[in-house]
Amino acid sequence: MNGENNFFKSAFSVDNVIFGFDDGDLKVLLIKRGAAPFQGLWALPGDLVYPNEDLDTAAYRVLEELTGLKKVYLEQVHTFGAVDRHPLGRVITIAYFSLVKISDFTLTPSSFAQNVEWHNVDKAMKSELAFDHNTILETCFNALTHRVRIRPVGFELLPPKFTLTELQHLYEALLRAELDKRNFRKKILSMSLLIDLDELQEGVPHRPAKLYQFNKDRYHQLEAHGFSFEVKESKKKEKKKRLAELIAQ
Amino acid sequence: MNGENNFFKSAFSVDNVIFGFDDGDLKVLLIKRGAAPFQGLWALPGDLVYPNEDLDTAAYRVLEELTGLKKVYLEQVHTFGAVDRHPLGRVITIAYFSLVKISDFTLTPSSFAQNVEWHNVDKAMKSELAFDHNTILETCFNALTHRVRIRPVGFELLPPKFTLTELQHLYEALLRAELDKRNFRKKILSMSLLIDLDELQEGVPHRPAKLYQFNKDRYHQLEAHGFSFEVKESKKKEKKKRLAELIAQ
DNA sequence: GAAAATGCTGTTATTCTAACACTAACTTCC
DNA sequence: GGAAGTTAGTGTTAGAATAACAGCATTTTC
Numbered sequence: 001m002n003g004e005n006n007f008f009k010s011a012f013s014v015d016n017v018i019f020g021f022d023d024g025d026l027k028v029l030l031i032k033r034g035a036a037p038f039q040g041l042w043a044l045p046g047d048l049v050y051p052n053e054d055l056d057t058a059a060y061r062v063l064e065e066l067t068g069l070k071k072v073y074l075e076q077v078h079t080f081g082a083v084d085r086h087p088l089g090r091v092i093t094i095a096y097f098s099l100v101k102i103s104d105f106t107l108t109p110s111s112f113a114q115n116v117e118w119h120n121v122d123k124a125m126k127s128e129l130a131f132d133h134n135t136i137l138e139t140c141f142n143a144l145t146h147r148v149r150i151r152p153v154g155f156e157l158l159p160p161k162f163t164l165t166e167l168q169h170l171y172e173a174l175l176r177a178e179l180d181k182r183n184f185r186k187k188i189l190s191m192s193l194l195i196d197l198d199e200l201q202e203g204v205p206h207r208p209a210k211l212y213q214f215n216k217d218r219y220h221q222l223e224a225h226g227f228s229f230e231v232k233e234s235k236k237k238e239k240k241k242r243l244a245e246l247i248a249q
Numbered sequence: 250m251n252g253e254n255n256f257f258k259s260a261f262s263v264d265n266v267i268f269g270f271d272d273g274d275l276k277v278l279l280i281k282r283g284a285a286p287f288q289g290l291w292a293l294p295g296d297l298v299y300p301n302e303d304l305d306t307a308a309y310r311v312l313e314e315l316t317g318l319k320k321v322y323l324e325q326v327h328t329f330g331a332v333d334r335h336p337l338g339r340v341i342t343i344a345y346f347s348l349v350k351i352s353d354f355t356l357t358p359s360s361f362a363q364n365v366e367w368h369n370v371d372k373a374m375k376s377e378l379a380f381d382h383n384t385i386l387e388t389c390f391n392a393l394t395h396r397v398r399i400r401p402v403g404f405e406l407l408p409p410k411f412t413l414t415e416l417q418h419l420y421e422a423l424l425r426a427e428l429d430k431r432n433f434r435k436k437i438l439s440m441s442l443l444i445d446l447d448e449l450q451e452g453v454p455h456r457p458a459k460l461y462q463f464n465k466d467r468y469h470q471l472e473a474h475g476f477s478f479e480v481k482e483s484k485k486k487e488k489k490k491r492l493a494e495l496i497a498q
Numbered sequence: 499g500a501a502a503a504t505g506c507t508g509t510t511a512t513t514c515t516a517a518c519a520c521t522a523a524c525t526t527c528c
Numbered sequence: 529g530g531a532a533g534t535t536a537g538t539g540t541t542a543g544a545a546t547a548a549c550a551g552c553a554t555t556t557t558c
Binding site for chain 2: 009010011012049051052053054055076078079080081082083090092094228
């Protein structure tokens, strides 16, 4: 320390990768920047942390300003601090990801942004984002992919009532793997994580599926005691991959 | 943004949880603080990040100043930023953990500390450390425990030549579980991670064990392709635990 | 050469995982 | 109202992985 005040010339921000799931697609909430730097590019929602504000509080604030939601899943992932990552000065940023149910709110663009939109995650990762947000998005997506194998966080992304097929599609989007329907159902049902609501889907042009809710108590139990969702993609696919690797060598 | 300069009054530091393994014991490197605040208490080595220095660079610098080591395992874990965590101002800290081979260097106390010592991790977690370093240590220990199940990082902590029993003791210390000797050997040998050196231990008062080296190429392969060291403790112990939980309810 | 200490090794029962195909229920269209 | 279209739902089996378990081998020390 020694009172070296030139250290106290930096700032820190939080950036929030807000994931949603809709229509079989994993999505991320992006803001089109209305001002320089990077005007016109899409960026992750974020803000400087206030001088007397905790980091998590700042992340929740950003989330709430944008979505109106308070109690959602939020997790710190990584801090990015390359010297030149921000053109206006030394600003490091603490990246969070959160999981929301898209149906829980409607988007209301905040003051500093022209536009807020859900973007397909794959497409967003391939397009150019402001600052180092491509790196941040990728890191957070990897963290989510990893987390979903260890905790049943998938449920944070689904509406309160869902079908087994919807759940499977979510896991397939998160794990980037094709799963076997029967094995998936057997596994997920054997965890007693789901409550059968004895209700059926309505308004679908085919046989309606049963609706399920997830069991919060059991969820917290699994959270505490560890959880392993080691779903492997079908062997067909694995073989293809291995072959591709062999060829690449 | 908008040039609000009162944001630029904060600083950030890195703190490094340096783990070592010796004598069957997981250890952490701590510094006794020679100056206020928290004078006399043990603390994690750390420093403010220089204005034009990347975060990882700062973490490596702290590590090198203390140990002289350059190429060691280092990983960012979490950022701690409670408003009041530092008595002298708003300082958030980015926590890293690193894994070193204790035999690779000798400790040379740096200028700002009276004393540097290896501490047993369990004891250190129970004693009072400076700042929020108890929380940081615990978080990093959990991260290590988790990491070791996914990557073969254990080898970073062992000397170049080691016996299977030493390796098993390391895993037991990290996973806090007692492992079956035969199953452990079968599993670890089947990964072809180890190279049999055709050498024997010397100077032990009993039958000497074979020495092994680990296979770097194979290690990097496993790092890239995923790895699962799902060693479970013996059922006896699990049963005991479950019983204890039942009683506790 | 006996005692003490740790090294080393293989088999079996059980559990978990992966592969796989057909019938059921509902809607729409003719 | 029946045929076609669409998704829901369901069980068995072979193979792989895991967990449990005990006794002889090699070295030092006394």
